[in-house]
Amino acid sequence: MPASYLWLIPLLPFAGFLINGTLGRRLPRPLVSAVALIPTFLSACLWIWLWFTMKAPGAPESIQSVATLFGNSWISISGFNADFAFTVDHLTLIMLGVVTCVGFLIHLYSVGYMAHEEGYWRFFAYLNLFMFFMLVLVLSANFLLLFVGWEGVGLASYLLIGFYFKKDSAANAGKKAFIVNRIGDFGFLLAMFLLIAHFGTLDFSTVFTSISQHAEWQGGFLTTIALLLVVGATGKSAQIPLYVWLPDAMEGPTPVSALIHAATMVTAGIYMVARTHVIFDRSPYALGVVAIIGAATAIFAACIGMVQHDIKRVLAYSTVSQLGYMFLACGVGAYTAGIFHLLTHAFFKALLFLAAGSVIHALSGEQDMRNMGGLRKRIPVTFWTMTMGVFAIAGIPPLAGFFSKDEILFRTFTSPNPIGKLLWLVGLITAGMTSFYMFRLWFKTFFGEERFEEHHEAHHGDHGHAHGVHESPLVMTLPLMILALLSIIGGWVGVPAALGGHDEIGTFLDPVFGNGVQVTEVVSHSTELGLAAVSVLVALLGLFIAYVLYYKKPGTAASYAAKFPALYRLVENKFYVDEIYGLFVTVLLMISRAILGGVIDAGIVDGSGYAAGASARGLGALTRRIQSGNIRSYAGWLALGAAAVIAVMIFGHSIWLH
Amino acid sequence: MVPISYYLVLAAVLFSIGVASFLIKRNIITIFMSIELMLNAVNLTFVAFAHMWHQITGQIFVFFVMVVAAAEAAVGLAIIIAIFRTRQTLNVDQVNLLKN
Numbered sequence: 137m138p139a140s141y142l143w144l145i146p147l148l149p150f151a152g153f154l155i156n157g158t159l160g161r162r163l164p165r166p167l168v169s170a171v172a173l174i175p176t177f178l179s180a181c182l183w184i185w186l187w188f189t190m191k192a193p194g195a196p197e198s199i200q201s202v203a204t205l206f207g208n209s210w211i212s213i214s215g216f217n218a219d220f221a222f223t224v225d226h227l228t229l230i231m232l233g234v235v236t237c238v239g240f241l242i243h244l245y246s247v248g249y250m251a252h253e254e255g256y257w258r259f260f261a262y263l264n265l266f267m268f269f270m271l272v273l274v275l276s277a278n279f280l281l282l283f284v285g286w287e288g289v290g291l292a293s294y295l296l297i298g299f300y301f302k303k304d305s306a307a308n309a310g311k312k313a314f315i316v317n318r319i320g321d322f323g324f325l326l327a328m329f330l331l332i333a334h335f336g337t338l339d340f341s342t343v344f345t346s347i348s349q350h351a352e353w354q355g356g357f358l359t360t361i362a363l364l365l366v367v368g369a370t371g372k373s374a375q376i377p378l379y380v381w382l383p384d385a386m387e388g389p390t391p392v393s394a395l396i397h398a399a400t401m402v403t404a405g406i407y408m409v410a411r412t413h414v415i416f417d418r419s420p421y422a423l424g425v426v427a428i429i430g431a432a433t434a435i436f437a438a439c440i441g442m443v444q445h446d447i448k449r450v451l452a453y454s455t456v457s458q459l460g461y462m463f464l465a466c467g468v469g470a471y472t473a474g475i476f477h478l479l480t481h482a483f484f485k486a487l488l489f490l491a492a493g494s495v496i497h498a499l500s501g502e503q504d505m506r507n508m509g510g511l512r513k514r515i516p517v518t519f520w521t522m523t524m525g526v527f528a529i530a531g532i533p534p535l536a537g538f539f540s541k542d543e544i545l546f547r548t549f550t551s552p553n554p555i556g557k558l559l560w561l562v563g564l565i566t567a568g569m570t571s572f573y574m575f576r577l578w579f580k581t582f583f584g585e586e587r588f589e590e591h592h593e594a595h596h597g598d599h600g601h602a603h604g605v606h607e608s609p610l611v612m613t614l615p616l617m618i619l620a621l622l623s624i625i626g627g628w629v630g631v632p633a634a635l636g637g638h639d640e641i642g643t644f645l646d647p648v649f650g651n652g653v654q655v656t657e658v659v660s661h662s663t664e665l666g667l668a669a670v671s672v673l674v675a676l677l678g679l680f681i682a683y684v685l686y687y688k689k690p691g692t693a694a695s696y697a698a699k700f701p702a703l704y705r706l707v708e709n710k711f712y713v714d715e716i717y718g719l720f721v722t723v724l725l726m727i728s729r730a731i732l733g734g735v736i737d738a739g740i741v742d743g744s745g746y747a748a749g750a751s752a753r754g755l756g757a758l759t760r761r762i763q764s765g766n767i768r769s770y771a772g773w774l775a776l777g778a779a780a781v782i783a784v785m786i787f788g789h790s791i792w793l794h
Numbered sequence: 795m796v797p798i799s800y801y802l803v804l805a806a807v808l809f810s811i812g813v814a815s816f817l818i819k820r821n822i823i824t825i826f827m828s829i830e831l832m833l834n835a836v837n838l839t840f841v842a843f844a845h846m847w848h849q850i851t852g853q854i855f856v857f858f859v860m861v862v863a864a865a866e867a868a869v870g871l872a873i874i875i876a877i878f879r880t881r882q883t884l885n886v887d888q889v890n891l892l893k894n
Contacts, residue, residue, distance in 0.1 A: 765890075767886070768816075768817055768886070771816060771817055772817050775813050775817065
């Protein structure tokens with residue numbers, strides 16, 4: 137594939153966005169779907185072509201394409217230059233595959249899911265806009281273009297979370313996501329400024345080459361840059377302390393939750409850390425911070441996820457928790473494991489969200505698991521596909537989640553990090569909790585008695601049509617089936633040698649991460665097998681507890697909860713993090729309002745405005761007498777002026793001389 | 795031979811009369827006449843200087859001024875007639891529709 141074709145990959149969805157965004161209102165729905173789906177499909181085809189180009193023997197490790205704008209680069213000022221430059225290496229290739237293929241499947245699903253919604257064209261326009269920015273993000277060859285994509289996906293996410301903007305909670309959730317992300321972006325921006333100050337460029341290859349040429353650069357400013365990048369990544373990838381926006385983002389339509397808030401956009405932070413691993417490798421301190429943030433987020437979010445009742449919120453906290461795993465992997469230097477989990481997570485989490493969407497669709501908008509149950513027979517396709525997703529995320533072999541999660545736990549266990557063993561333990565407990573809350577969701581939704589009402593007269597979900605429980609149409613179940621298949625086999629690309637595999641994904645990513653310091657203790661295969669066995673046992677334990685609490689003896693969970701009311705309420709209310717942030721922000725707002733509003737705005741800004749107005753008014757009052765509108769008075773002034781000029785001409789000369 | 799200053803003084807007097815009557819008169823026709831008076835005062839100085847320097851340029855220029863004045867008189871009188879027909883008055887203080 138010629139390198140210049142790279143530009144087509146993001147620009148095709150952008151064309152779809154332009155057409156649907158401008159004309160979509162007037163187009164019939166099938167045409168809107170076609171305009172949105174065909175470019176996405178073509179992008180996926182281009183990715184396949186690109187894949188075969190890159191996999192061909194003798195193919196270069198990376199392809200680069202620089203575009204110019206009327207013969208100029210993007211930004212060119214003295215001492216700094218930034219190009220519209222795209223690059224593809226094996227890491228980008230994996231991300232591109234996830235974005236285009238999962239993206240296309242979710243587009244397809246949305247055709248069915250959104251069929252009855254208002255603003256159909258708007259939804260697809262936003263979705264294509266998101267695809268454009270996400271593809272720019274993963275393709276960019278410098279920090280600045282990556283930042284453009286980074287901000288762009290934030291915008292698209294804001295628009296889609298607030299898709300039902302007439303609902304207050306949705307509009308607020310959109311704003312929350314955007315503002316929390318801005319805090320992270322602030323760190324990213326500072327990191328870019330530091331990079332410019334130290335390297336004079338934002339180009340990936342230049343920066344990384346110059347770091348690898350200076351072995352004496354350890355820590356120092358690289359730690360600062362890395363930590364600021366982490367701030368950016370915690371915002372986008374919903375890690376502590378900036379994770380709060382992601383659960384609220386579930387106000388958006390379910391396909392959006394699947395695409396943006398599970399499979400692609402939220403992994404941008406992981407991608408960024410992996411992409412800049414050269415910087416992180418030089419700073420054990422920053423890596424340690426990443427690992428601790430990841431592990432803490434993983435267990436914290438899993439805790440909250442265990443007691444949520446909204447099916448989408450459970451999945452949201454699960455996403456936060458899984459992103460924590462990926463962060464943990466990056467933090468112990470196992471970038472390959474992180475990207476591997478990113479890949480498998482994209483499959484099974486997109487599947488879980490879409491299946492949850494199918495459940496919600498079947499129940500005409502019901503999202504509360506307390507009002508579900510017994511759906512196994514009613515919506516069999518959704519049930520079976522979701523089962524694959526649940527088993528995959530819970531880490532049951534040989535499904536996808538097992539291999540990637542196990543790889544992360546193994547790498548954590550063997551990492552040189554002094555608290556590696558503790559992080560491994562946290563990860564292991566989280567794995568058990570993951571298994572528990574996913575099977576809890578599974579049992580509560582599909583087993584037991586039917587707790588839903590058959591015909592809803594009025595409800596407040598995002599589905600405005602009410603009829604009986606029904607399986608979703610093929611256009612929705614087909615993506616489910618494909619993703620279920622991927623959730624089963626997706627992990628097989630990374631089967632470790634200990635289990636008789638070849639770890640293809642590791643070999644594949646070696647050109648990208650191979651140069652990094654990947655110091656791990658040499659351990660025997662038996663250790664690795666033992667660790668794998670432990671994590672499978674923990675997953676089965678989670679399954680067993682969920683089975684007892686929610687299938688065998690439903691109601692026991694509630695009685696346990698009643699024994700520790702304070703603790704339960706604490707967790708159910710998400711540790712009151714939102715309230716604490718709210719209080720903090722409110723106080724901060726009050727102070728800044730007093731200073732900015734009271735002193736600066738009212739005193740200086742308004743004061744200078746009033747002063748300027750008053751002086752202009754006074755001057756006008758003086759001079760408006762001249763403008764009387766009386767021609768004769770004008771003529772009089774004219775004559776007087778002429779007389780004055782003549783007087784000066786005649787007498788002025790002698791006056792000036794003396 | 796009349797000295798040049800006589801002509802200039804006469805022209806200045808005529809011009810001043812023209813300016814003064816332009817400022818104080820209210821009848822449009824009178825104002826119009828005072829404009830003609832100012833023009834002719836200027837014409838007089840042109841001719842006087844042309845005579846003094848024995849140059850034809852000033853004389854020629856006077857013809858141009860007369861042509862323009864004639865054209866102006868034609869247009870101006872037409873406007874005056876139109877104003878009188880519509881408003882039945884020639885008092886400039888009452889022809890002030892555009893003010894305010």
